[in-house]
Structures are given as C-alpha cells and as structure tokens.
Amino acid sequence: MEEKADRQYIDIRALVKGVLRGDRAALARAITLVESAAPQHKNAAQALLAQLLPYAGQSVRIGVTGPPGAGKSTFIDTFGCALTQRGHKVAVLAIDPSSALHRGSILGDKTRMESLSRDENAFIRPSPTGGVLGGVASTTREAILICEAARYDIIIVETVGAGQNEVTLRSMVDFLLLLLIAGAGDELQGIKRGVIEIADAVVINKADGDNIARAQAARAQMKRALRFVAPATVGWATRALTASGLKGHGIEEIGEVISEFTAQTKASGGFKQRRTEQRRAWLHSAIERQWRDILYGHEAVRAALPQLEAAVMAGELPAAAAAEELLRLALDG
Amino acid sequence: MEEKADRQYIDIRALVKGVLRGDRAALARAITLVESAAPQHKNAAQALLAQLLPYAGQSVRIGVTGPPGAGKSTFIDTFGCALTQRGHKVAVLAIDPSSALHRGSILGDKTRMESLSRDENAFIRPSPTGGVLGGVASTTREAILICEAARYDIIIVETVGAGQNEVTLRSMVDFLLLLLIAGAGDELQGIKRGVIEIADAVVINKADGDNIARAQAARAQMKRALRFVAPATVGWATRALTASGLKGHGIEEIGEVISEFTAQTKASGGFKQRRTEQRRAWLHSAIERQWRDILYGHEAVRAALPQLEAAVMAGELPAAAAAEELLRLALDG
Numbered sequence: 001m002e003e004k005a006d007r008q009y010i011d012i013r014a015l016v017k018g019v020l021r022g023d024r025a026a027l028a029r030a031i032t033l034v035e036s037a038a039p040q041h042k043n044a045a046q047a048l049l050a051q052l053l054p055y056a057g058q059s060v061r062i063g064v065t066g067p068p069g070a071g072k073s074t075f076i077d078t079f080g081c082a083l084t085q086r087g088h089k090v091a092v093l094a095i096d097p098s099s100a101l102h103r104g105s106i107l108g109d110k111t112r113m114e115s116l117s118r119d120e121n122a123f124i125r126p127s128p129t130g131g132v133l134g135g136v137a138s139t140t141r142e143a144i145l146i147c148e149a150a151r152y153d154i155i156i157v158e159t160v161g162a163g164q165n166e167v168t169l170r171s172m173v174d175f176l177l178l179l180l181i182a183g184a185g186d187e188l189q190g191i192k193r194g195v196i197e198i199a200d201a202v203v204i205n206k207a208d209g210d211n212i213a214r215a216q217a218a219r220a221q222m223k224r225a226l227r228f229v230a231p232a233t234v235g236w237a238t239r240a241l242t243a244s245g246l247k248g249h250g251i252e253e254i255g256e257v258i259s260e261f262t263a264q265t266k267a268s269g270g271f272k273q274r275r276t277e278q279r280r281a282w283l284h285s286a287i288e289r290q291w292r293d294i295l296y297g298h299e300a301v302r303a304a305l306p307q308l309e310a311a312v313m314a315g316e317l318p319a320a321a322a323a324e325e326l327l328r329l330a331l332d333g
Numbered sequence: 334m335e336e337k338a339d340r341q342y343i344d345i346r347a348l349v350k351g352v353l354r355g356d357r358a359a360l361a362r363a364i365t366l367v368e369s370a371a372p373q374h375k376n377a378a379q380a381l382l383a384q385l386l387p388y389a390g391q392s393v394r395i396g397v398t399g400p401p402g403a404g405k406s407t408f409i410d411t412f413g414c415a416l417t418q419r420g421h422k423v424a425v426l427a428i429d430p431s432s433a434l435h436r437g438s439i440l441g442d443k444t445r446m447e448s449l450s451r452d453e454n455a456f457i458r459p460s461p462t463g464g465v466l467g468g469v470a471s472t473t474r475e476a477i478l479i480c481e482a483a484r485y486d487i488i489i490v491e492t493v494g495a496g497q498n499e500v501t502l503r504s505m506v507d508f509l510l511l512l513l514i515a516g517a518g519d520e521l522q523g524i525k526r527g528v529i530e531i532a533d534a535v536v537i538n539k540a541d542g543d544n545i546a547r548a549q550a551a552r553a554q555m556k557r558a559l560r561f562v563a564p565a566t567v568g569w570a571t572r573a574l575t576a577s578g579l580k581g582h583g584i585e586e587i588g589e590v591i592s593e594f595t596a597q598t599k600a601s602g603g604f605k606q607r608r609t610e611q612r613r614a615w616l617h618s619a620i621e622r623q624w625r626d627i628l629y630g631h632e633a634v635r636a637a638l639p640q641l642e643a644a645v646m647a648g649e650l651p652a653a654a655a656a657e658e659l660l661r662l663a664l665d666g
Contacts, residue, residue, distance in 0.1 A: 045653075046653055046657075049654070050650075050651055050654060053648065053649070053650075053651055056648070057648055138653075141652075142653075164497070275648075276646045277646075279645050279646045279648065279652065280642055280645065280646050282645070282652045283641070283642060283645045283646075283652040283655055285652075286652040286655070286656035287628070287655075287659055287660070288625055288628075289656075290653075290656050291624065291625065291628050292621055294660060294664070295620070295621075295624050308616070309616060312612050312613065312615070312616045313609045313610075313612045313613050313616075314609075315386065315389070315390055315608075315612065317383075317386075318379065318382040318475075318478075319612065319619040320378075320379055320382070320471070320619050320623075321379050321382070321383060322619070322620075323616060323622075323623050324379075324623065327620070327623055327624060327627060330624070331627070
C-alpha cells in the first residue's frame with residue numbers, strides 16, 4: 001500500500017529539474033499541476049512554485065488584448081516567430097474566463113498559431129477551461145513563473161477584450177499591447193472606454209491591401225486621442241502603430257518599441273517597481289480568495305446560510321444584518 | 334454624563350416615523366446615517382433598516398446609464414417631472430464610484446436637474462463621495478429601501494457608464510435604460526461592449542433639431558443590433574427608442590414602455606424573481622465585504638502582513654504560500 005501511495009505521489013524534485021532543463025513535457029505537467037483544483041495537488045503545486053521562484057522573473061511579459069476579430073492569433077503567430085528568429089524563447093499563455101461558456105474558442109488555440117506551434121523555441125498553452133476569473137488569473141500568473149524558470153525570456157499573455165479581462169491582464173504584464181482594427185470608415189472598431197488608458201502601445205492591425213489607408217487614418221486618430229489620455233506607464237508615451245499580422249508589416253517595429261520600453265523603464269526603475277506592485281496586488285487577491293473559501297467551507301456557516309438567504313430573499317431581513325449574523329457563527333465556531 | 338450620552342444617541346424611532354411620514358428632512362438624515370462609515374452609526378443604521386424594511390419594495394426601480402455627454406441629467410429632469418405630473422413620487426439617486434477622484438461632478442447634481450429639484454414630489458440625492466465601489470453600491474441599495482419606505486413609488490438610479498458601474502446598477506434595478514447619442518455619422522457614441530446585453534431599453538437621446546434624422550438612423554441601427562443579442566430580461570424584447578430630454582419628445586412613450594414592462598414581468602413572475610435574486614447577490618456581497626474587514630482587522634494578521642508582503646514583493650515567497658500563512662494566523666488567534 002505504501003509503495004502504491006508513493007508511486008501516486010508527484011515527484012516534485014524531478015518536475016523541478018525537468019522544468020529548469022527546459023523540458024517541454026515537464027513544463028506542461030507543471031502548469032497542469034498549478035491549474036489543478038484538486039485539493040491533493042495543492043501542496044505539491046506550492047512546493048513546486050517555491051522551488052521554481054528563485055529562477056523566475058527574467059523575462060519580458062507582454063500582454064496582447066483586443067476585441068474579437070482584431071486578429072490577435074495571427075498577430076501573435078507572426079510576432080512570436082519574429083522573436084524566436086532573433087534568438088528568444090517565447091511562451092504564449094491565454095486568459096479566457098469565458099471559456100466555461102465558449103469551450104470552442106480555446107480548443108483551436110494551437111492551430112490558430114500554425115507557424116509558432118511548430119517552432120521549437122515556442123511554447124503555446126491554452127487557458128484552463130472553467131473556473132472563476134480570480135482562479136484563472138492566478139494560475140496564469142503561476143504559469144508565467146514556471147515558463148520563466150524554463151528559461152522562456154518572452155512571455156506573451158493573450159486575452160480577448162471583454163468584461164474585466166484587460167484589467168486582469170494589465171496586472172500581470174510589463175507591457176500591454178492593444179490590438180484594434182479600422183472600421184468601415186477610419187473609426188476604430190470594438191474599442192472599449194478606458195482601455196487605451198492601460199495600454200503601452202495601440203496597434204492598428206490588418207494594415208494591408210485595401211485597408212492600409214484606413215488603418216493609417218485610424219492610427220492618426222488614435223494618436224490624437226492619446227494626447228488626452230494619461231499614459232499607462234509613467235514616463236512612457238503610449239505609441240500608436242499600424243501592423244499586418246498576416247503580411248508581417250510593422251512587426252519588426254513593434255519589437256523595437258518593446259525593447260525601447262524595457263530599456264527605458266529598467267533604467268528608470270519603473271520596470272521593477274511595477275513588478276513589485278503587481279506581486280503585492282497578487283498577494284492580496286490570493287489572501288481574499290482563500291479567506292472567502294474558509295468562510296463558505298465553515299460548517300456552521302453552511303448550515304445557517306440557507307435560512308438566512310431565504311429570509312433576505314423574501315425581504316424579511318436586511319442583507320447587512322444577515323451577513324453579520326453569519327459572520328458571528330463563523331467566528332464563534 | 335448619562336444624559337449627555339442619551340442626547341447624542343440617534344433617536345431611531347423618531348427617524349423611522351419621520352421617514353414613514355414622508356418627511357424630507359428625516360429621509361435625508363436616514364440616508365446620511367446608512368451612508369456613514371463611522372462605527373458608532375452602524376448599529377443605528379441596521380436598526381433603522383430593519384424597521385423600514387417591511388414598508389419597502391413597493392416601487393419600480395429604474396436604472397439610467399450612458400456615456401458622459403449623453404444627456405442623462407436633462408433626460409432625468411424631464412422624465413422625472415413627467416412622472417410626478419402623473420401623480421408619482423420620484424426619488425433620484427446616483428452611484429458615482431469615481432467621485433473620490435472627481436468631486437466636482439456630483440456637486441452639481443441638484444442644479445443639473447433644475448425643474449425636478451423644485452418639484453415637491455421629487456427627492457434628489459447625490460451619491461456619497463469617496464468609498465469603494467462595494468460600499469457605495471451597498472448604501473445606494475439601502476437608500477432605495479429608505480426612499481420606498483417614504484412612499485416614493487419610482488426610484489431612478491443614475492450612473493455614468495464607466496468601469497463596472499452598469500453591472501452594479503443592473504444588480505439593483507428592475508428596468509435598465511441605456512441612454513446614447515448619435516455621432517457625427519449615424520453611428521452610436523460611447524457604447525461599451527456588453528452593455529446593450531444588460532439594457533431593457535436603449536434610448537437615443539438628443540433627437541431634436543438637426544439631429545433627428547441621425548438619431549432615427551442610429552435607432553434603426555440599434556434595432557438591427559438588438560436582434561443578435563440575448564435580451565436582459567427573459568420574455569422582454571429590448572426596445573430601441575429615440576427621445577429628446579431637452580424638448581420632451583418621446584418621454585411619454587418611455588413611460589408607457591416601462592409600464593408595459595412592469596405589467597408583463599409582474600404577470601410572468603419575472604419581476605419578483607429578479608428582486609429575489611438581487612437580494613441573494615446583495616447578501617453575498619455584504620458577507621464578503623464584512624468577512625474581509627474581519628481579516629484585515631485581526632491583530633496577528635496586521636502584525637505579520639508587512640513582512641509577508643515584503644517577501645512576496647521581493648519575489649522570495651509565492652503569493653499563495655504567503656496567503657496561507659497569513660490565514661493560519663487569523664484562524665489560530
């Protein structure tokens with residue numbers, strides 16, 4: 001029996017070694033472990049992370065977001081290949097909190113980045129399906145650390161621009177790239193209020209063929225708009241660029257802009273400061289999520305909640321009073 | 334000394350009586366009490382709410398949202414006066430989580446609704462400045478209950494469309510009205526992805542003078558868009574309308590649409606079901622906010638947090654491990 005239990009036990013040392021060696025199978029298994037919601041994996045996942053942490057952090061983390069149809073996958077495919085050709089190791093991760101609803105959308109991730117998925121210096125990881133936003137965001141953060149320990153020096157995190165996704169994405173990357181396309185006129189399509197305020201570069205994609213003039217007009221419009229917006233990164237003027245993921249136009253320039261950004265913010269200390277602040281925010285979201293789990297896992301709370309809920313739902317008890325009663329139970333037990 | 338303490342004690346019975354009588358000064362004081370963040374007001378506020386709750390709930394709660402410049406204040410001014418002329422008592426509340434940043438924007442609330450603010454059957458209440466979103470949203474919900482107990486039968490809750498405001502607003506109203514304006518072409522201005530999915534009516538405002546044709550074209554465009562969107566309320570086809578808050582055009586029709594909505598959803602049970610579900614959600618947000626306050630108020634947690642934070646911020650400790658250690662302290666103490 002003991003031997004059997006031993007065999008089922010996850011060999012963390014071997015997994016750590018595999019990740020540090022850059023072994024892709026070990027990398028995939030390590031990410032699966034931190035994504036696991038199974039309680040018996042929790043300690044193993046934490047041990048793994050603690051051992052990999054000293055090797056993490058040495059990358060540039062680039063967020064890519066934009067509305068559906070902006071061409072994110074094609075852009076990342078082309079951009080990622082350009083980076084591996086320059087000698088980088090590129091990991092692509094996705095945040096997709098809506099995936100429980102739209103499972104189809106992520107199954108295709110690998111095939112949507114055809115060239116990059118065949119590149120041996122690239123690693124593409126679709127997001128976990130299901131789970132709450134906090135959970136997915138948390139495991140994406142941990143997946144970044146694991147990829148860094150496996151010596152991927154560029155981490156691209158992708159998410160579709162919907163709900164609070166971009167804000168979550170901003171909280172885990174160094175550089176945020178907003179991908180847009182020009183509409184039928186020169187106006188920008190699918191742009192969300194507040195999103196250019198968190199971007200370090202706005203790229204008008206699909207600037208190819210008949211679309212070039214429109215894309216350039218949209219870029220000029222964006223440049224004007226950016227004048228009135230506080231930059232996402234202190235000391236960095238948010239750029240407006242055009243590109244074609246399909247044809248490869250403008251891709252080189254985007255790489256240069258990001259290099260410039262990195263050099264500048266590392267020199268000013270802003271790069272390190274943002275990472276430090278992100279870790280602090282990450283800690284607090286972890287604390288609050290775990291603390292909430294404790295409350296709802298409490299026996300007396302679980303027993304009393306249905307009745308209190310019913311009284312509040314019937315309009316017989318104010319929510320604040322019911323909440324207080326419930327917390328009294330949690331603290332007494 | 335005891336007498337002095339007694340005098341400082343808030344006379345809840347008198348306040349309840351005043352609110353139930355519809356006394357405006359008592360109403361204002363009651364809302365101020367629930368908005369108060371002072372610990373010594375908490376019990377008084379809860380006692381007040383518990384006593385008013387049996388008299389609350391008998392209103393139609395209408396949310397009005399839209400981008401800055403859509404003409405929300407003028408619209409509500411005209412719409413509110415039309416309602417009081419039909420014999421309704423109208424309360425206007427505002428949610429403004431950004432008010433800590435932009436204090437100026439709400440100071441003008443009263444004067445921005447000139448006619449309504451002079452109407453004795455209307456009560457206008459600017460939102461509290463400062464506070465977190467949860468806090469403001471929670472006191473807005475409680476202000477609704479208090480206004481209902483004072484026999485206001487139409488409650489209009491207004492918020493600017495930014496961040497998560499509309500979602501918060503949707504969680505506390507029966508009917509959500511999205512106010513938009515036509516742009517330079519016939520396209521719609523300032524529309525946020527996902528917001529028409531939570532609206533029960535989309536009103537193209539400023540349909541007056543030179544702007545009528547553009548507003549009508551924008552309405553037609555919205556009608557087409559709505560065909561592809563799941564309605565916010567089961568069994569209710571989201572309406573697209575035009576109006577002019579300034580000239581009063583279309584205001585009557587909006588009132589009729591809301592009456593139709595109310596009659597229909599009350600008959601189907603959807604009205605009651607939504608309210609019940611909202612109370613449940615409200616309970617859980619109250620629970621989670623209070624539970625979080627307990628954690629961060631815990632002595633051992635406050636003592637340990639700075640060091641754990643520093644270790645996480647320095648990249649020496651994974652966030653999840655630090656969170657767990659902190660929670661162990663909270664549970665042991």
